[in-house]
Amino acid sequence: MKNQLIKIASIFALSISTSVFAGGDHGVHSSKAGEQKSMEGMQMKQSETMEMTQGEVKKIDPKxxxxxxxxxxxxxxxxxxxxxxxxxxxxxxxxxxxxxxNVLFAVDQNMNITHIEKKQ
Ligand SMILES: [Cu+2]
Structure with a gap:
């Protein structure tokens, strides 16, 4: 039982680091040193105000x-x-x-859609 828990925990940790890596892949590689200081405050602000983005559905699999x-x-x-x-x-x-x-949607830091709606 305990072993299983550890296994689950490490799978979870792995999937987190994988999605962080995928996020980094998407072009946040400019200016690290200078902005590091204000990073924490910025991220808090980001999660509070949901930024909506426009998109067009190209393919969809509800399953x-x-x-x-x-x-x-x-x-x-x-x-x-x-x-x-x-x-x-x-x-x-x-x-x-x-x-x-045509949709409006919001994504979190791991690029998961937190909100999506049809644009009128
Ligand atoms: Cu993209």
């Missing part, structure tokens, strides 16, 4: 919670516009969305 979006600039991730796959925090968030829909 797995994965959606391919052609998105505009994502300010809280400093990510330029591109087409990429996102995971919804809960697959149910993707219900009612279809390929070709």
């Amino acid at each position: 797995t919670g994965k959606v391919t979006l052609k998105h505009g600039e994502i300010k809280n991730l400093q990510m330029p516009p591109m087409t990429m796959v996102f995971s919804a925090k809960e697959a149910a968030q993707l219900e009612g969305l279809n390929k070709g829909d």
Whole structure:
């Protein structure tokens, strides 16, 4: 039982570091030294104010919670516009969305969709 817990814990830790790595892959490699000091305060502010980004659904799989979006600039991730796959925090968030829909969405630091809605 204890062993199993340890195993689960290390898998969890691994998946966290993997998603952090994936996040780093997305172009936050400018200016580390100078901004390090203000980093903590900034991140707190980011999680409080949800930044909505525009996107267009290119592909959607409500079963797995994965959606391919052609998105505009994502300010809280400093990510330029591109087409990429996102995971919804809960697959149910993707219900009612279809390929070709224009959406507004928000993502967290791990690039999981925390909010997504059809743009009218
Ligand atoms: Cu992207």
